[in-house]
Amino acid sequence: MNADLRSTGEHETLLQADDLSKVFGGRGLLFRRSRPEVRAVDKVSFSVRRGETLGIVGETGSGKSTLGRLLIRLLDPSAGRIVFDGRDITGLAQGRMRKLRHEMQMVFQDPYGSLDPRMKVGAIVAEPMLVHGAERSGIARRTAEILEWVGLSPAMAERYPHEFSGGQRQRIGIARAMALDPKLLILDEPVSALDVSIQAQILNLLRDLQRQSGVTYIFIAHDLAVVRHISERVAVMYLGKIVETAPRERLYAAPRHPYSASLLSAVPLPNLRAERQRKRIALYGEIGSATALPGGCRFHPRCFKARLVAAAGGVATTALSKDVVVPSRCTDSEPPLADDGNGHFAACHFPLDPNGAEARDSAPFAAGQSRRHS
Amino acid sequence: MASGEMARDSAIPRQPAGPDDPEAARRRRQAALRRYTRHPGFMVGATIILLLALLAILAPWIAPNSPLKTEMSLVLAEPSWAYPLGTDQFGRCVLSRLIYGAQISLQVGFWVVLISLTCGTLIGALAGFLGGWIERAIVALIDIMLAFPGFLLALALVAAQGSSLTSVITAVSIAYTPRVATVMRSVVLTIRPRPFIEASHAIGLTKLRILLRHVIPNAMPPVIVVATVSAATAILAEAGLSFLGLGVQPPTATWGSVIANGQAVITTRPLISLSAGLSIAVAVIGLNLLGDGLRDTLDPQMRRQTGAKML
Amino acid sequence: MQRSSPPSSDPSAAKAGPRGPVLELRDLVTRFPGDDGPLSIVDGVSLSVASGETLAVVGESGSGKTMTFLSAIGLIPPPGRVTSGQVLLEGTDLLTHTPEQLRAVRGERISMVFQDPLTGLNPVFTIGEQIVEVLRAHRKLSRAEARKKAIELLERVQIPDPGRRVDDYPHQLSGGMRQRVLIAMAISLDPSVLIADEPTTALDVTVQAQVLELLAELREESGMAMVLITHDLGLVARHADRVAVMYAGRVVEQGSAKAVFEQTAHPYTLSLFRGVPSLDTDTAQDLIEIEGQPPDPAFLPPGCAFEPRCFLGQGRASCQATRPGLQPTLGTEHQTACLHSAELTATRARA
Known part of the structure; x- marks a missing residue:
């Protein structure tokens, strides 16, 4: 790889x-x-x-x-x-x-x-x-x-x-x-x-x-x-792994790993208008501990994309709790750091689309995001 | 003000401003000096020790009489102009014996500090810095030595070696080295994880150089304080040994032997033992004050950092 | 002073009123002794915050932003001393309070959340015990009632499984969770003002976002006034209604977030906007940096404190001669302490 x-x-x-x-x-x-x-x-x-x-x-x-x-x-x-x-x-x-x-x-x-x-x-x-x-x-x-x-x-x-x-x-x-x-x-x-x-x-x-x-x-x-x-x-x-690596412009404009996308969306911009129109992608729970790593992809317990893929159907799924369901691939096998052909590597079974639209449009809002500014 | 000028004068476009004012540097040095001069304990302690040292060095010129000359006609004389503190039962001048006694006491204090500081620092630093089985072995050894009361240990060593100034110094040094080593090791343990030690590894320094150039200099302040205070206990130990007749052999004048001699006549001539006891007390108090003062003033960085955090 | 008997106080009364200032600082001066005479660490600061409003106080370390609010609530570390000014909390001057009265006010009507969530908690007590302690110090509650209230509070700060977490020790919680516990303690007595001093600086960016959103929600629910002390302009953009920028112990610009962000009227503020990398700066260019170092309170220039580093005023006689006070710019709500702020319009256009 x-x-x-x-x-x-x-x-x-x-x-x-x-x-x-x-x-x-x-x-x-x-x-x-x-x-x-x-x-x-x-x-x-x-x-x-x-x-x-x-x-x-x-x-x-x-x-x-x-x-x-x-x-x-x-x-x-x-x-x-x-x-x-x-x-x-x-x-x-x-x-x-x-x-x-x-x-x-x-x-x-x-x-x-x-x-x-x-x-x-x-x-x-x-x-x-x-x-x-x-x-x-x-x-x-x-x-x-x-x-x-x-x-x-x-x-x-x-x-x-x-x-x-x-x-x-x-x-x-x-x-x-x-x-x-x-x-x-x-x-x-x-x-x-x-x-x-x-x-x-x-x-x-x-x-x-x-x-x-x-x-x-x-x-x-x-x-x-x-x-x-x-x-x-x-x-x-x-958690000890490189989950994505890419040339700067591509990573920041169109992250392909759901974690990178969530991370980027959490950084506030020092620009009043832009910042108040931005949304923060939900990131569930907190960073796990390196002593008890989750099996498969170590990001799956916190991943919005896994939940979306499971909800859309068509893949074998595993229930993490009574209302959290993720694809079985995410819990079973560790995704390799794979190239998309342009020097953009992501370790994800279901990477976000390369034009960045997915992170922008379909990712869920973080709960509790300030409602007052719109 | 200075920073602005520097930015324009300098060839480099980005010249950061800073503590560049020579005036400011001078003021900082003055402030550092003031920390010492304004510490009453430090000043009193330092003065006492300095005076005692002068007394000891200039003893041949200052002392009114020879400390050894016995004047059988003047046994247990009252204080007079010729014998300001009187004479003991051998007709020797008590004041002169005290002045010469300071030589022994201060020598013991000085050498014990030098030896136990050097050995203790090295042993403790090696233990703390190297870790592993070396540390465990050294710590076990230190613990065993610390299990004996220091004075008893010195007593046993002198008894085994025979008494002389050298053996007193050796014995007391051996008894006090583990104390210094313990302090050194615990200080080194706090220095080892500090980032500048990691930085020293990163620039490729050998362990020995890191130990000698970076670890030990930064560990010295608390160790110096301990050493100063242990000089006081060393003086006490020497006096104790002399008192028991195991110290420097008579007829050499030591504070401990003056007390011992005076003890026989303590009811009639309390001044003899009392004046020697007082000499010991003054020296010990002086060293302790000096140690406390050093503790309060030796670490400018720490003071500065806590001060900066406050703002 | 009228409200020195805490249990009978009704915080909602103050909050229901018109949006007048809940907390108002007037000309606050705090001095520390220096080698050559006292240093004014807080130097004539006037600020106010209304209920339901978030005031962001922006500044670097040493700008006096934290000291201002520690002074206001009587927690200035010795040998510092508030030497003049007024701190009006709902109309009463806290500086006239006795230490005993101040203690009753703190936590009850005004509370503070600090930067480091670990040092704020005592490691040998469970978080439940610590919240109970705060509650029982101010309210007549039985142990059982206080514990029930503590669990409710943990739920309000969105700690999962609060019934079980209440018996955890601080070290069993992550940094973000600890900060939530501190927030729970801070809001436990329904204060009218919450002062959050760099509440998320020690936290990761994703946790930071969650904690600040929690604070924003709590403020909306309770209508308390919030002071957010920070150096992060992104957080200010997201959360502040009004902004005060501090430099060398003084407020150099204040106004609505919109005014400060879009009609920046002080060169220091503008330099911060231009010089701090963000996700949309042009990476091809070098950053526009502010020359020199943050000011040392012992060596402040006689004129404007920012003059030695200022792209507008460096070396200008007018700036070196006088230390400018806050003056209204376009609107009366927006003030700047710059003699040449009119010239900034051009720079802003380029930036």
């Missing part, structure tokens, strides 16, 4: 994940603590091309942050394979992995916590160069260059992180990550802790850096609007 993802050209592919999984808990070592098994990431496959930005969106518990950490081996995968720049790094020993770190870096969500409070900014930015064997004489100059590059004055190198605002600290975090000129940068919610007036600065900075250096981004976030702004392709995660 991943053949098409790979066919984008081996030489163009920078990072590829095959059936990557991470299971937490389960076995306890000494005291036999049997914590429930959490399948945080479950057989995820995708690839990223050189120089592109892949956005990964999902809600709490979708496994998106775990996935990001697996990709650069901050966590060790339970199963699957990671190929970076043509070489399999899945089983690479820690020591050799460390040497590779200068090619793959990460920017973290928390601009307050991710910088050592007892180090000066200059030392923070210089540290990766120092440990990766840069010439000492060049480091100071390079530090100043990078600080300038991310929009900070080189004089700020002598200060401590707590003297800076959130946006500036995130610039420091970006400077540290870019110091070694990496090929891949994993951005884990890099703007979600920042004030709204600062988010635009950081997003523009990231786009700028990419234009200048050609670095590849994997941009992980829960904010669909932010991901849309920065990504060329977007993957939507739900």
Whole structure:
């Protein structure tokens, strides 16, 4: 099923994940603590091309942050394979992995916590160069260059992180990550802790850096609007799985997975007229737990499309409760991530139509939507 | 104001404003200094310890008499100009013995802190940072050592080793290292999950470098506080050992031995034991005040963050 | 002060009246001590909200939006202090109340829902016990009656299977459910005003939509006034009747949602609209960003606080000289604190 993802050209592919999984808990070592098994990431496959930005969106518990950490081996995968720049790094020993770190870096969500409070900014930015064997004489100059590059004055190198605002600290975090000129940068919610007036600065900075250096981004976030702004392709995660991935325009204009459609409809627009005419698609219940995954398609208990298909008849159905009936296929078999022929993949037995009309017209209104504005 | 100018002067189009005012930086440094100078406990504690240290160092010039010279004609003399606190039953100047005694007490305090801080920090940091069976083994060992009262442990060690300044320091250090290690480990456990540690892994640092450069420096403030306070208990322990005759051997002047000698004549010459006891109390109170002051002032980030949250 | 005996109060009396303001803040000033003299964290804020109405208060962290309302209900954390102004709740000034009277007012007539649904609940008590505690602190109810009322409240906030959920502990609930419980506690005494401080910032977008729709429904049913403190302009568009935008402790623009969204009269508001990515921004263009950092209350410029970051006023002598107050724009209902708001018409057209 991943053949098409790979066919984008081996030489163009920078990072590829095959059936990557991470299971937490389960076995306890000494005291036999049997914590429930959490399948945080479950057989995820995708690839990223050189120089592109892949956005990964999902809600709490979708496994998106775990996935990001697996990709650069901050966590060790339970199963699957990671190929970076043509070489399999899945089983690479820690020591050799460390040497590779200068090619793959990460920017973290928390601009307050991710910088050592007892180090000066200059030392923070210089540290990766120092440990990766840069010439000492060049480091100071390079530090100043990078600080300038991310929009900070080189004089700020002598200060401590707590003297800076959130946006500036995130610039420091970006400077540290870019110091070694990496090929891949994993951005884990890099703007979600920042004030709204600062988010635009950081997003523009990231786009700028990419234009200048050609670095590849994997941009992980829960904010669909932010991901849309920065990504060329977007993957939507739900309970450890990628349920849909497509070029940005197609995913946002015509989502094919019912979950993506519901998610998009829940994002309010800062536009009075448009927002009050929009409707939010019903999403039943809350995100399940990765300890007790539903069988078949893991979205079926919350899916509006499954209910519509079952109600229309013509398919074998299964009753989840006395008034919820879904197609049996949804409860029995896990849908593969399938291509529609245009690079738009959705893991759904009954995907929404490709022109977006279905999500717009026939999807049910969420209950309790404000009635006053029409 | 400064930010606006910078935005126009700089070659980079996007120059964020910020704490860039040299005036503001100066004020911040002053505020940091003020935190110490305006803490009455810290100032009193620091003054006491500083004075005691001066006294100990300058003892040969300050002390009115030799602490060892016995003047059989002046046994148990009343306080006089030549002997401000009188003499003991061997005719030695009590004040001079106290002043020289400060040398021993402060040395013990200093070395015990240095040794237990170094060893305890390393042991605790290794346990907390590495985790796994290493941590479990170290914790078990620490628990066993903590099960003995520290003073008894020191007593047993000195009794086994024979008494000298070195053996007192070794014994008390061994007794107090587990305390520091316990604190260190629990602090490291709170630092290990912090994002900047994960960030250090992400930039490819070795575990050793992360431990030395990032974990330990951030764990120091509470550990320094514990160490300061344990200097006080170390001084008490040394005095206790001397009092029991297991400390530094006579005729060396120590506060504990002055109390012990004075004990025999406590009904007639209470001043001897009392003045030594008071010296110990002053040193202990000074160190405790200093420790409390450090606890309140050492962590500017924490203060700042809670302050920021408040707004 | 007239209504200091809570059990006899009849909240519907106030709500039935004409849509005058239920809660009105007049020139509220709250100060915190700083290194160089007191800092005005809330600096002369005047706001009002009528029954059945949602007022959205928009601002970034440090803009004073939360502090304004904490000041209003007497929960300002020390060493902060309200130094002047009035807080009129149905005509009485809360600032003249004793702490005891204020406690009776809170929860009873005015209540607040906070951002973090976990810290608002005590982990060692069931949610039922916590709702019962609120009810019995203000009303003479037996334990059984209070428990029955708690189950009703959980049903009102659409918690499924409330009869069973009432005995759950907070950790057994999801974030969205916890926020519903806090909302249940907040509305348990039929307050006239509900202040929701970033009620959904900690929640996922789909849950956020559900919780805000619940709040909107509750407000419609009960006719209470609602204050929605948020930084999310999308939520404002969906839920607000009126909007107040705060910056550096002051209200810089206020008016009907329609006026603020469609005839934006303050450059800060306009910058927010242009600079925050939404599902319909042009991805080919860079975002139009606001320069610089949010203001530090200790280093505010003498003139307009937004001047150093403003695309209209940066470097302008008039903006650096005076700190503008709120002035009516086209309609009297719509006010802005900008000297050059007339020039915004052109920018708006381009945006």
